[in-house]
Amino acid sequence: MAEMNDPANGVRGQNAMVATGHPLAARTAIDMLAAGGSAVDAAIAADAILGVVEPMATGIGGDLLAMLVEPDGRGTSYNGTGRAPAALTADILERLPNRRIPERHALSVTVPGAVRGWFDLHMRHGRLPMAQLLAPAVALAAGGFEVLPIAAREWALFEPIIKGDAAAAAMYRSGNAPRAGERFANPELAKVLQAIAADGPDTFYLGDAAQRAAAANQACGGVLSAGDFAAHRGDFGEPLRRSFRGLTMLECPPNTHGVAVLDALEELDALPLERDDPGTTLAMVQAVGRALAHAKETVADPAGNTVCTVVVDSDGLAVTLMSSIFKRFGSGIGVPGHGFVLQNRGFGFSEPGHINGPGPSKRAYHTVVPAAALKGGRFHCGFGVVGGAMQPQGHVQMMVRLAAWNEKLQAAIDAPRWRLEGAKQLAIEPGTPDRIARALRDAGYTDPEGAGELGGRSDFGGAQFVLRDADGSLLGGSDKRKDGLALGA
Template sequence: MRDFQAPGRSVVLAPNAMAATSHPLSTAAALEVLQSGGNAMDAAVAAVAVQCVVEPQMTGIGGDCFAIVAEPDGKLHGLNGSGRAPMAATAQKLLDLGERAVEPTSPHAVTVPGAVRAWETLLARHGTRGLGDVMKRAIAYARDGYAVAPRVAHDWSKNVAKLSADAGAAAAYLVNGKAPATGDVMRHPALADTLQAIAENGSKAFYEGPVARDIVDTLQAKGGLMTLDDMAAMQVDDMVPVTKPYRGLTVAELPPNGQGFIALVMLGILERFDLASLDPNGTERFHLELEAGRIAYSLRDLFLADPAHMPVSVEECLSDAHLDKLASKIDRTRRIDNLPPSTLGPGSDTVYLTVIDQSGLAVSLINSVYKDFGSGICAPKSGVLLQNRGACFRLQPGHPNCIDGGKRPLHTIIPAMVLKDGLPHLSFGVMGGGYQPCGHAHVLTNIVDFGMDVQEAIDAPRMFFDETSYVLHAEGTVPEATVAGLRSLGHDVERVPGAIGGAQAIMIDRERKLLLGGSDPRKDGMAAGY
């Protein structure tokens, strides 16, 4: 129950349709499409296209996209719009070039961007409109300007050095060598031209011709291995979502190369404990959640990769016998010692959005350039800021996630969907790089085990662990008694100055014929409906 004497947001209620995104202009674009007769997919692509302009530190057309679509009858569809490494990018080639790791600002960290082809495919399969119809707002903001939102400005200010290191990025995203402040108006004319070309000619305008040439020339000038053939070969993959029961609901995630099944591993472990009897902000709840996370993430880093290279199956990982074994590792009285550390660093940038329309079509969509402003490399003629998803690869021969030509890297971004009695019930996602599986488990257990509404579940205090050291990070809203209790169990706990992740969610209340939406106050966004 919300405390109306404290700062906060109410859950948003609407009878017809709803969108929840991390930026107000994105939510407004989605509602505009919905109210003009478009469906949830039309609105979702319109919204994410806007975010690729107004949240450049988080996402862009130089990034990747994943989606889960739930039809009104509960039929699920998954789409993997992540790109592959250039065909020449083998581990041996990079080692011969003197690389010892795929550094986040290296041209070798740039995989083929998959988002644009993913949007086009999603519209063709589930939408009623084309790219030209739904990209108008994005093009207008890029050409005519948009006011920089507070969270966007905060993130931008921390990346001046990164943007300054690349001529294209500095020209497009800095003003006289400085980051824009809140309320400053930014324009991206080169990006506007590229978006217009995509709107008029489809994804071929991005993957072939002048835009592709600009991207390839920019990377090759820095020693990168991307070719025009790599760009032209980009294809998205249909995926059957992986599902797992959780306390009477069916939770759906996408299979590898994303880490969605790790959220299901966490939920499978946590289902073996009586969470509802605990304080949702107390020591024992966070101890169980974070120990389950450490176990599940250890599994991720041993095995998760392009599915063609994984030595174990998702089904094996999610078997009851395996989950029983994992849950038995948790000691409620002390921290587990000697778990192997993760190889991924914390903190990456992503946008997640969800839209549900009047027919009940639900879209759960996530789009990312990975780290802040991706690789920091911007193709100057096209204005395309390029992701650095290839930084998730290893250069360790024989490891499932070792880089190789045409291979997709381990991917952090994961949309989610929950069914109840076989029908769409909750469309949600949690941003924040490696945090996302833990965030899915945290938000969903807030709703299912602790009875929170979707906004309360998103607002609630969060903790995560540094993925290279397992030091626990606590937001400022985590009670001091909880931090002290975790330390008494052997955890090293630090307060973090920044917020952990972000989230959006929409729940369907079939009995009252209502949609209930929430959007994370850790970002600039909002949920809205009609």
């Protein structure tokens, strides 16, 4: 049984652990483990639910990435990010303002990779039938669920994104967004998920969903085609690795900005990192700033919204699975009759000529970075920190707190954070000690209030974390900035 002896440490489980962004997803993941499923089975079931209950963050119109650590310590990353349309040619881009794809323009739509990702991961590590894994999500979409407070707040805040598209406005109740505690159902999505569960990924990538999605995008001025869906493939690969305080950090390679985490931690590993010295936090901010600037020039431009699930099963298989439609409600383009919106990951492209410049069938710079760490060659922790550009910054702050400062897990998650919004624009979360905030402001970092889509309401992310304790038990932590939960077994 799971127990919580010390709330600052998080939830403790002897055999398995789940940390994810919604209680229904967490409980379903535990149920899948109890039914004999693997960590990957549990994570897929949870992710499908998150796409139903947090439609502003993720869904089958978005992408999926994962970091896996097998019981013997072998790490594998999975890149399920979709590509730009094959028809996204140079002449189209030259007509855009500053030759950049606008944030929620029809040309920002890339192929969704999440559905293929579920099946690719399941092929390698699944035990239970996909129909069983997706059944809870189907039931919630068909029968409805109670909208939780943080999801309701974001739904209302970003309602203007969906009101401009008839399909999106209808499916997500534009003008009457569900409040906290109200019920919401998406029967059209339930039918699509049911078909995927019964007939596999081809029903999505080769069927009516692909054709309707392409038509919806083209009607708005995009160039996505059904052929782009048919051509989509995901990739397994080797994670990037770097040492920090005796741990081997595992991050996803490009097209993600996982390398920025490793560059910053490598710089910080050479420093004493005294917890109470404001200079330590300043050094962290500066290291992250340099790492992100390097990533911008060598990988791409950052931003977004995501969900994360971390599962470790009783056999020791661990997975950090993250999915996203990028900006909240993605492109805002709904697929009529199918209950989902298309992602706007193409906004992550730079201008033509840049290494991350847009092009036919090219993957954009991606903010989603599921991660893990090894200790002594075996799984130590799996984690993600959702929130676009907050993701690598959150990784660095969490690992300094845990590996350098030896903080307890839930306390480290709950601690106030900072977020770079620009080279010298730094949001500082309330609760940060005054001496640290003063040191950062004295160093020339200004408040970014009024900047960006959130209008200064900086998103300090949402961490999901599972850690192997010294006694072999598992600790789970879930961020109070989100609606999530950690459950152990």
